[in-house]
Amino acid sequence: MDEEILIPLSFFAVIFGMVYLYYSTRNKERLALIEKGADASIFNIGKRSGSSWKVVVINIAFLLMGIGLGTFLAALIDTYTNLEEGAMAAVIFFMAGVGLYLGYRQTKKELDD
Numbered sequence: 001m002d003e004e005i006l007i008p009l010s011f012f013a014v015i016f017g018m019v020y021l022y023y024s025t026r027n028k029e030r031l032a033l034i035e036k037g038a039d040a041s042i043f044n045i046g047k048r049s050g051s052s053w054k055v056v057v058i059n060i061a062f063l064l065m066g067i068g069l070g071t072f073l074a075a076l077i078d079t080y081t082n083l084e085e086g087a088m089a090a091v092i093f094f095m096a097g098v099g100l101y102l103g104y105r106q107t108k109k110e111l112d113d
Helices: 003-035 040-044 052-080 085-112
Strands: none
Touching: 052 085
């Protein structure tokens, strides 16, 4: 058997094992809670009414805007200063972090309304 085929097979086996373990453990925990008389509504606590996709879209949008602005600022810094390459990467990552923070704040504001 070629070594090239072992990498995708191993990757698939690991992913499959993790998903199988997650669902089988979750199922066993739920069955144990139901046997003890717990109410089935406790399984719906973490679910929101259709707003989870909004959170993802808002955060990805702010992240991409932060990366774009960081790239623009890094190009300006590279053009007009003598800083090294590490400074440009730092600006990009900093602005991506600012974008994630702004996305968090916007999401929090949207969910509180």
